[in-house]
Amino acid sequence: MTDQTTQMIQSTIDENSVVLFMKGSKEMPQCGFSSAVVNALAYLEVDFKDVNVLEDGELRDGIKVFSDWPTIPQLYVKGEFVGGCDIVKEMFESGELTDYLKDKQIPHKE
C-alpha cells in the first residue's frame, strides 16, 4: 500500500464522523453485504460518508491492509473500526448499534 493511500484513508476517517468503505455508492450499492450496512445506517437515519472502493484498486486492497480486515464493507465511526457486514448487522439487530452511536454522539433516530 502506498503512503498516499494510507494518508487518504486516514484523512477520510479523521474528517468524517461516520465512514463506510463499500462496493458501490450509498445510492447504488453493488454488493449485498454493502447494501445491508447501508440499509441499517439509513434505517437509523445516520448521516455517513460512502467511499466506493471499486473506483480505486489501490484503495480496495489498501483498506484491507489498513484495517487488517479481509472483507468489504468496513464501517468506521469517529476513527474507530466498528466491523464489517456481519458485526454491524448483529449490532443493529440487538440494538447495540443504537447504543454505540449514542455513546459516540452520532445523531441518529432513537
Place this chain on the structure above:
Amino acid sequence: MAMEQSEIERLIKASLPDAEVEIIDLAGDNNHFSAHVTSSTFEGKSRIQQHKMVYDALGDKMGGILHALALKTSIKKD
C-alpha cells in the same frame, strides 16, 4: 472460485481446535456460506477480535477464493 465446506471447517478447527463449526451453503454453489463458530478461545475477546481469529484461520482464502462467508461467533461455555 469455490471452496468445499469441509475444507472451511478443517481450516477453522486447525487453528481453533475446540471450535464447533456449523456451516451452511447458502446458495448451493460452494461459494456463499454462513458459518457459526463457537469456541472457548473467544472468551474475553471483542467481536472484532473473534472474527479476526476465524479470518486468520482461513488465511488468504478469505476475501480471495472464498468470496462470501457470513460469520457469527459465540463463546463456548463449559
